[in-house]
Amino acid sequence: xxxxxxxxxxxxxxxxxxxxxxxxxxxxxxxxxxxxxxxxxxxxxxxxxxxxxxxxxxxxxxxxxxxxxxxxxxxxxxxxxxxxxxxxxxxxxxxxxxxxxxxxxxxxxxxxxxxxxxxxxxxxxxxxxxxxxxxxxxxxxxxxxxxxxxxxxxxxxxxxxxxxxxxxxxxxxxxxxxxxxxxxxxxxxxxxxxxxxxxxxxxxxxxxxx
Amino acid sequence: xxxxxxxxxxxxxxxxxxxxxxxxxxxxxxxxxxxxxxxxxxxxxxxxxxxxxxxxxxxxxxxxxxxxxxxxxxxxxxxxxxxxxxxxxxxxxxxxxxxxxxxxxxxxxxxxxxxxxxxxxxxxxxxxxxxxxxxxxxxxxxxxxxxxxxxxxxxxxxxxxxxxxxxxxxxxxxxxxxxxxxxxxxxxxxxxxxxxxxxxxxxxxxxxxxxxxxxxxxxxxxxxxxxxxxxxxxxxxxxxxxxxxxxxxxxxxxxxxxxxxxxxxxxxxxxxxxxxxxxxxxxxxxxxx
Numbered sequence: 001x002x003x004x005x006x007x008x009x010x011x012x013x014x015x016x017x018x019x020x021x022x023x024x025x026x027x028x029x030x031x032x033x034x035x036x037x038x039x040x041x042x043x044x045x046x047x048x049x050x051x052x053x054x055x056x057x058x059x060x061x062x063x064x065x066x067x068x069x070x071x072x073x074x075x076x077x078x079x080x081x082x083x084x085x086x087x088x089x090x091x092x093x094x095x096x097x098x099x100x101x102x103x104x105x106x107x108x109x110x111x112x113x114x115x116x117x118x119x120x121x122x123x124x125x126x127x128x129x130x131x132x133x134x135x136x137x138x139x140x141x142x143x144x145x146x147x148x149x150x151x152x153x154x155x156x157x158x159x160x161x162x163x164x165x166x167x168x169x170x171x172x173x174x175x176x177x178x179x180x181x182x183x184x185x186x187x188x189x190x191x192x193x194x195x196x197x198x199x200x201x202x203x204x205x206x207x208x209x210x
Numbered sequence: 211x212x213x214x215x216x217x218x219x220x221x222x223x224x225x226x227x228x229x230x231x232x233x234x235x236x237x238x239x240x241x242x243x244x245x246x247x248x249x250x251x252x253x254x255x256x257x258x259x260x261x262x263x264x265x266x267x268x269x270x271x272x273x274x275x276x277x278x279x280x281x282x283x284x285x286x287x288x289x290x291x292x293x294x295x296x297x298x299x300x301x302x303x304x305x306x307x308x309x310x311x312x313x314x315x316x317x318x319x320x321x322x323x324x325x326x327x328x329x330x331x332x333x334x335x336x337x338x339x340x341x342x343x344x345x346x347x348x349x350x351x352x353x354x355x356x357x358x359x360x361x362x363x364x365x366x367x368x369x370x371x372x373x374x375x376x377x378x379x380x381x382x383x384x385x386x387x388x389x390x391x392x393x394x395x396x397x398x399x400x401x402x403x404x405x406x407x408x409x410x411x412x413x414x415x416x417x418x419x420x421x422x423x424x425x426x427x428x429x430x431x432x433x434x435x436x437x438x439x440x441x442x443x444x445x446x447x448x449x450x451x452x453x454x455x456x457x458x459x460x461x462x463x464x465x466x467x468x469x470x471x472x473x474x475x476x477x478x479x480x481x482x483x484x485x486x487x488x489x490x491x492x493x494x495x496x497x498x499x
Contacts, residue, residue, distance in 0.1 A: 016304060151286070
């Protein structure tokens with residue numbers, strides 16, 4: 001039975017909220033930045049909340065960037081990035097200067113364009129439109145366009161084939177990225193009540209994490 | 211479309227939820243953890259916890275308490291009261307907060323906003339402003355000295371935006387606990403003045419107050435404290451009312467919003483006998499995630 005989930009702690013995330021949500025669903029989950037635990041993990045969660053530069057420099061300080069890339073890109077361990085955790089997967093980010101990301105999915109992180117009198121940051125509940133009708137992440141949701149909680153001023157500008165869901169906010173922003181075992185969501189499933197819990201369940205079910 | 215938020219504000223004093231009336235009188239309600247759990251089960255969009263004793267008694271945020279309540283909270287949690295350093299924000303986020311807010315401390319140390327926005331991102335930094343009226347002009351109120359600041363309200367708001375605040379929470383001191391409706395003109399003036407989200411608190415007493423503020427102004431959310439207490443499923447009944455009025459709000463998967471009729475006095479109306487009788491023969495299954 002596979003089932004060890006590690007929430008990677010790079011000291012900017014709301015790690016406890018993610019932990020509480022996954023724990024409620026009954027999984028074997030731990031918060032850690034220890035090398036051996038990340039090596040043994042069957043699935044990784046990269047949590048959110050924070051600024052890009054702070055997150056990436058903490059990962060470098062902990063010296064786990066190569067290990068994470070090995071696990072995700074070479075060993076194909078399923079990974080779910082949330083908010084900043086998803087943006088870290090990009091090649092680079094424009095938030096407070098130029099910063100290099102982990103480069104797992106091609107694209108850059110950009111500021112949400114100011115259209116009309118749009119309020120930035122994008123805060124609150126908004127609907128995700130899955131690009132394909134039977135997307136694995138939303139297979140368990142009860143609404144056609146489920147609402148999730150968002151809280152961000154930057155978005156992941158990526159290639160169309162890596163986009164699995166969009167959100168309408170001025171323009172269509174990337175809501176979900178997916179490339180094989182790599183999944184990233186811009187919203188906060190840990191803070192989106194039952195829709196969020198359902199998303200975690202779908203993710204783990206798809207990758208056979210029990 | 212981004213939905214308008216219905217937000218609950220839990221005022222806590224000495225680790226107990228209280229109702230606040232005009233920033234002067236406090237009525238004890240009960241345990242914070244029970245309140246959070248109920249609001250969650252009623253499908254609230256966000257919970258704000260304002261610890262009003264922390265700053266006055268120079269205490270640090272009650273992280274142990276927040277850790278235990280966040281285990282039952284699956285909606286965003288914004289915590290404020292007693293925050294005076296970056297380190298404390300780190301601890302709050304580790305205790306389950308998603309955002310934090312500062313009020314008086316920001317006025318005394320505006321640089322703190324810039325610094326926090328850089329580390330945690332703008333979206334994490336909420337600034338609360340207590341607004342009172344002096345000669346019919348809105349002014350910033352100091353809850354500790356009970357006097358008004360000479361700092362101009364709109365100058366302060368534009369400074370906050372420049373420094374990278376991610377959201378502004380307006381507390382209307384004179385409407386606190388009065389149940390006489392939100393301050394619509396103030397909400398209009400402030401939300402049209404900035405392009406970051408603005409939420410407003412103070413005065414909610416009936417579901418129609420939520421409709422008026424959310425439909426007629428550009429605020430992103432309406433916050434209520436006392437209004438949600440003492441009424442079972444108050445969030446669901448309020449949302450059912452707003453839904454019938456045609457407002458775009460977030461609905462929860464486990465709640466039923468049809469067949470809830472609430473009148474202008476915030477009283478739940480009885481359903482028709484035929485409908486109630488029919489319920490006897492319906493089977494209800496708990497949601498399995």
